[in-house]
Amino acid sequence: MSIAAASCLPVPYFQIDGSLRILNRSAIADSQFPAAVYLHDIVDEESLTKLTQLVKPLQDTRVEINLLSTDNLPALYELYQCWEDKETGHVVAIRQQSRIHALQQSMEQLREGLQKEAPSPNKVTQLSPEAGRKQAKLHIDAASALETIDDLMIILRADFIELGRTPYSDIITEKVNELRDLLRQLKEMK
Missing domain, CATH: 1.20.58 (Methane Monooxygenase Hydroxylase; Chain G, domain 1)
Incomplete structure (x- = not known):
């Protein structure tokens, strides 16, 4: 997805690679979450294991995870992931x-x-x-x-x-x- 298209999405969106490095993110993701290099940088400590086990290349599972907001407070989100291949994934976060x-x-x-x-x-x-x-x-x-x-x-x-x-x-x-x-x-x- 292009940078322009990602910035226009009305929900938090992250384009990630196979190591969960954030390659691109939507404007709403920028406003709701702190700046981060990796997706796990914005995940609450209690949810890290779940993230690493369930958000990975070629998975299509939905995952409920606590993400940290810009004020460092955890909130429950449902993550939807879709992978183009082993190196390009797309994650949408919906607050629960x-x-x-x-x-x-x-x-x-x-x-x-x-x-x-x-x-x-x-x-x-x-x-x-x-x-x-x-x-x-x-x-x-x-x-x-x-x-x-x-x-x-x-x-x-x-x-x-x-x-x-x-x-x-x-x-x-x-x-x-x-x-x-x-x-x-x-x-x-x-």
Whole structure:
């Protein structure tokens, strides 16, 4: 890829050689990561082994790795690699923590919504049939969302552990359990 084309890519892109030496990079990569000669220079220490084992010539695997930003803070990225030959590879980095953050925000919004829907324990009110149906649908939707999150956590838990990010997994699991308890309490109030 030409230098001009690489600089126009809207995502962090690196052209590398077989030793992971950076030959070219996009403008966004320049702004998000420190100057580096080799790709491993911008990889968090905990992810170095993974990088050297999985990012190499003629591999086509996707790899989740912590990359260091310009302020030297690690952030989770998914690296997509494509090799022309043993000496020319292309790597695109897509940030993953925004997905985790969005999931956490969705869970918090769901929790807040459930708390707003819950009647005061001191005040017993009779719901209209329409409000009862709406509440039942919200309960089913929330329970379904929690099951989806549980399924995703089963898939992602090994990656969290491998990346040394088990506390994030534990926080998500804890929040899912809190929401499940809220749903149970709401159901018992009917």
